[in-house]
Amino acid sequence: MADFEFEKCQDAVIKVEENILGAVKQAVCTRENTYYEINEFLSDEPVCKIPDSRYKIKLKMVLGADNPFFENNCFNAIELILKNRTVKYSDCRVKKIESTVNSKGFVDMEIWIDAEKRDVV
Numbered sequence: 585m586a587d588f589e590f591e592k593c594q595d596a597v598i599k600v601e602e603n604i605l606g607a608v609k610q611a612v613c614t615r616e617n618t619y620y621e622i623n624e625f626l627s628d629e630p631v632c633k634i635p636d637s638r639y640k641i642k643l644k645m646v647l648g649a650d651n652p653f654f655e656n657n658c659f660n661a662i663e664l665i666l667k668n669r670t671v672k673y674s675d676c677r678v679k680k681i682e683s684t685v686n687s688k689g690f691v692d693m694e695i696w697i698d699a700e701k702r703d704v705v
Contacts, residue, residue: 595667598643600652601659609692610644611664613671615702639673639699647691653678662697675700 598605616638621630641662645651652659659676680696 597663597665599661599663599665601661603652605643605645605652606650607646607648608643609646610642612642612644613664613673614640614642616640637702639702641673641676641697641699643693643695643697645693645695647683647693651693653681653693653695659697662699670705672703672705673697673699673701674703 596611598608598611617635618638619633619635622632622634623630657678659678660674662673662676664671664673676697676699678695679698680694682694684692684694686692
């Protein structure tokens with residue numbers, strides 16, 4: 585039987601530009617793999633394929649006064665600090681912000697962020 589290790593939300597901290605980000609309900613991180621083709625002149629046959637990865641982060645959070653995403657569209661780094669490791673995304677850009685008023689009267693936000701690099705420590 586395989587051993588599984590689950591991360592608990594109380595063990596996780598999200599930092600944007602070294603400042604702790606609060607009121608985050610959920611963070612979804614994905615990687616999209618693509619490649620660039622280099623073709624011969626006047627031919628459809630690729631000579632070489634160069635792999636490339638893009639990283640996307642979707643944050644679900646409650647709107648707060650200290651939300652840094654309204655003022656800045658670009659960030660040097662977003663870090664997810666977990667119990668046993670740290671995942672750092674760098675060269676980040678905010679692609680989309682969506683706000684919704686829920687039934688309790690709070691404003692829920694979804695923020696889509698693209699990142700160029702990812703490092704796991």
